[in-house]
Amino acid sequence: MDEGTLEEASPQPDTSISLDTAVFVFSLFDTGALLFLLVYYVITLSDLECDYLNAQQCCYRLNLWVIPKLAAHLLLSLVFLLTGHFYLFLASLPLAAFLIREYVKVPAGNFGVYDPTEIHHMGQLKAHMRDSVIGMGYYLVFFFIYLYCLLTHLLRSNPVPKPDYADDIGL
Template sequence: MLLGETFLFSLTLIDCGGILFLLVYYIITLSDLECDYLNAQECCDKLNYWLLPKYTAHSIITILLLLHGQLILFLLNLPMFIWLTFEYFTVPRGNLGAYDPAEIHNRGQLRKHLRDVMIYVGYYLVFFFIYLYCFILALLKGDPLQRSADDQIVTEI
């Protein structure tokens, strides 16, 4: 193990929270495009800029969970890692990125992108609370009072 369990889950909690804030930014930007507050070029430039940090942040979570032997959480994170890898590396030829200004209004692409971001928000929100639960469990596993015997229960402080 590289890090303690408490530190691992605090990092995953912070990382997941950062991704959630980024996804809220995605929702706001796509909604601004839908309401014509932004043009397609500005919107796609803003969203494509944050694709690599989102991919990197999720990759860090996945790799840390694998290195620390949290296999169930790793296996639950693996499908999203594979999907984000697919999304990042399979940009059609001629497009500026996953969000292309020439195609975002064609064939319901804007609705598809909004739907995908909402799915991401749901996924990361569920995992945020899972990481919070694991973080609390890791804090409770430690012995903050340094008791002399393992079977001794402290009822008063």
């Protein structure tokens, strides 16, 4: 037998990535980035609480990342909606609503969600710290849910072909 016949007889494995695989990989990266951002929020707020930063520096640093955090979460929710992962989309809606409400309810005249003139008043610093830690917990749980979804999808799709043992036993 010549080599051309052998190549035709053995099927080539499909190396393309399915849409679900791409969605779950994107969700892992997006959630991982949001986790790191919320760790940054907690560290910055704790620096303000310990007087390592002044309120103006702290609020400027945090307000800089409010829109990217909101955009990343809304993009992830939109991807789940468009790809038909409705349970994951519904699970992301409460946090999306909270983030949108937090952004929209900023009073006129404030610098942003984090205002340096009001952050020490009426326990706002503790509330922001609490919200950041709750958000970290949410993203940590969903990071592992997305990882589980990716692994179960990869196992169901069986991307690795089974070896052909016919040549080993002389058939």
